[in-house]
Amino acid sequence: MNTGADTITVDRLTRRFGDFVAVDDLSFGVHQGEIFGFLGANGAGKSTTIRMLCGLLLPTSGTATVGGVDVRRDPEGVKRRIGYMSQKFSLYEQLTVDENIRFFAGIYGLSRAKFEERHRFVIEMAGLEGRGRSLTRDLPGGVRQRLALGCAILHEPPIVFLDEPTGGVDPLSRRRFWRLIDTLSAQGVTVLVTTHYMDEAEHCHRIAIMHAGRLAALGTTSELKGLFRGRSIVEIDTGNPVMAMRVLQDAPAVEKTSVFGTAVHAVLRHGDDDLAELRQRLTAAGLTVGAIAPVEPSLEDVFLDVMDRRAS
Amino acid sequence: MRMRAAVRRTLVLMWKELLELKRDPRLLNIVILAPVLQLLMLGYAATTDVRNVPMVVADADRSVASRQLIDRFNDSPYFTVTHVVTTVDQVDPDLTKGTAWMALSIPAGYGNHLGTGVPQTVQVIADGSDSNSATIALGNATALLAGYTKQLVAARSPAAAAAGFDARIRIWFNPRLESRDFMVPGVLALLLVVVTAIMSSMAIVREREIGTLEQLNVTPIGRGELIVGKLVPYAVLGLVDVVLVIAVALLWFQVPLRGSLALLFVLTLVYLLTALGLGLFVSTVSDTQQQAMMTAMFFFLMPMIYLSGFVFPIANMPRVIQWLTYLIPLRYYLVIVRGIFLKGVGLEALWPQAAALAVWGTAILGLAVARSTKRVR
Structure with a gap:
């Protein structure tokens, strides 16, 4: 992926709102063509970071460059090089599909020939063939979101920022949306995306986990999972996960527990994996226990682990 | 080249704005029905004649x-x-x-x-x-x-x-002392500012509410372009209102128009710019449409009605309040509209008012551009 210098560089970036530090001393770089994911709870500072990188918000201190342009010195220059799409799909609902495309093409100053070409591209990628005259507000959420992405990249920007682009969209549409992101990346477009969804984060080449405005962890999926080296995770099937968690917390081998779907994940200290002992404890407490097996850490395990360590 | 790109962006924005307005079901009510009905009602109700x-x-x-x-x-x-x-x-x-x-x-x-x-x-x-x-x-x-x-x-x-001596009193300009001839032009002035200021106060804040303003903010569109692109479509609607309202005044209430209709239009256009600028300014400082509406109503339109001389004669106000009235564009336009309708005077008499309106309009539009959220905070 790395084709040399980073297209986005962030150095000690900080943004305060009064006394509140929304983004605190953030540093990282993003390579060209990379899909870079921002993971974090609400209010962790993901959106604030993106807004600073888009030239919508000035940093309080620190620097950042996007496509070689300093966001503080030339925010308008940044805007010419990027596409941006936020969680609210920013289209005009009273306008038709064609009118929305024409509007953004006009704002970005596309030539007539270019417009024809990009119009076709957007219609195709959004799956809107023959629906150019439909009012945007009548489109289903997933389609509208693909159209919004299309409008945001009409001018073929080399860098795209997506702020929770798949909020409130059905899983099938999400999957389709991520295929579009993969395609963009394959064409050399750098994509910086924030998300809540762990499965989406798995699509990213690298992930930055943010907590309280700070960078809590950064790396590829497998690098992040390496945080569990030396510890193991077991998945326990039980009829009563809440009760099971309470019992397991008292076991000396168990570092911590979390609910994972209908099962319980327990993190065991230092490769201590006496599964029989765990099973015995659970049955002694009157719980029915199904399978107990070691599992690979998921990104969710990583996320929760990072959050826990940050909180303590 | 830069200029041409800016002009193109402004035109695209106007086109988009007109499309949205055309599809807004409230438009007919706000632009056509409300002003005409209000002028009809107020034309009859707002009379100071004491008869019967x-x-x-x-x-x-x-x-x-x-x-x-x-x-x-x-x-x-x-x-x-x-x-x-x-x-x-x-x-x-x-x-x-x-x-x-x-x-x-x-x-x-x-x-x-x-x-x-x-x-x-x-x-x-x-x-x-x-x-x-x-x-x-x-x-x-x-x-x-x-x-x-x-x-x-x-x-x-x-x-x-x-x-005994015989004093003959002669009343100029409104010899029958018809208060309607005096009030209808006033109501016209009032309606124009209310309708256009409220409509345009929604213009930018609506986009902020639905999130498209942020989308526009990451595009190369400049804030002057944004204001002009928003202003012109509303000015067009305002002109529709001007024609309608003047037509009702002349044809229905038969208020005499002694001055020049062309001058009335030109000066009304200047007045319209102040109202639109005011609305856009409110729009840039508000976070929601509701807030914009309240700000326009209570901070601008109500004082305007009371302090413009529409309700209470300015000459009767305490000195300090009289100074305040110089800040009110409606004050100048009332002189203009009544002057043209009733006295038939021209620019030679009305230029101070016309100049005041032009200054006011330029200032408020400048403020709106400066306050426009295109800026990076």
Whole structure:
């Protein structure tokens, strides 16, 4: 992926709102063509970071460059090089599909020939063939979101920022949306995306986990999972996960527990994996226990682990 | 090249804005129905004429002469005698309940003494709770009585009547003293500012609410382009209103237009810019449409109505408040619109007002551009 210098560089970036530090001393770089994911709870500072990188918000201190342009010195220059799409799909609902495309093409100053070409591209990628005259507000959420992405990249920007682009969209549409992101990346477009969804984060080449405005962890999926080296995770099937968690917390081998779907994940200290002992404890407490097996850490395990360590 | 790109972006924005307005179902109501209906209603309601004042008469005399006096009142357009009682204390209930605003008391012996040289006194009692109307009605009553007395004297001795001096009062510009001719242009001015300022106050804040403003903010569109692109479509709608409202004033209320229609249009356009600039400014400082509406209404439009001279004459206000009125664009436009309609004056008389409006409009538009959220915070 790395084709040399980073297209986005962030150095000690900080943004305060009064006394509140929304983004605190953030540093990282993003390579060209990379899909870079921002993971974090609400209010962790993901959106604030993106807004600073888009030239919508000035940093309080620190620097950042996007496509070689300093966001503080030339925010308008940044805007010419990027596409941006936020969680609210920013289209005009009273306008038709064609009118929305024409509007953004006009704002970005596309030539007539270019417009024809990009119009076709957007219609195709959004799956809107023959629906150019439909009012945007009548489109289903997933389609509208693909159209919004299309409008945001009409001018073929080399860098795209997506702020929770798949909020409130059905899983099938999400999957389709991520295929579009993969395609963009394959064409050399750098994509910086924030998300809540762990499965989406798995699509990213690298992930930055943010907590309280700070960078809590950064790396590829497998690098992040390496945080569990030396510890193991077991998945326990039980009829009563809440009760099971309470019992397991008292076991000396168990570092911590979390609910994972209908099962319980327990993190065991230092490769201590006496599964029989765990099973015995659970049955002694009157719980029915199904399978107990070691599992690979998921990104969710990583996320929760990072959050826990940050909180303590 | 840069300029051409900016012009193109502005035009695209105007086109988009007009499309959205065209598809807004509220548009017809706000732009066409509301102003016309309001002008029709206010044109009739906003009148300071005091006519057909309900009157009760206490006639203790019951003579031919007293009945002549009562008829005199009843025949006047200003009074309507609702009923006649015999003693003066019988008028109380009518004045208290408000079924009569005014009472006339004619003493016993009025008819017999008339023409004998003994001065006769009739009493007029007015309900002063609405002091303005009461003053006007009393004035009308006094004038009526004076005229009647003069006529009686003249009938008896023409020489005596001719000896007095004869003051002839001539009223310029609105000779019939029709308050409607004065009020309708005022209502027109008021409606234009209310409709256009409220419409344009929604313009930018609506995009902020639905999130498209942020989308626009990451595009190369400049804030001047944003303001101009928003302003022009609303100015077009405002012009539609100008034509409609002037047409109603001329054709329905038959308010005389003594001055130049072209000048009226040009100066109205300048006035429109101040209203639109005001609305856009409110739009840039508000976070929600509701907030924009409230700000426009309470901080700008209400003071404008009270301080412009539309309701209360500026000359009667305390000095400090009078200074404040110089900040109110409606003040200048009222002079312009009434001047052109009623006095038929031209730019030679109205240029100070026109200049004030132009300065005001430029300033508020400049503020709106400066405050526009295209800026990076």
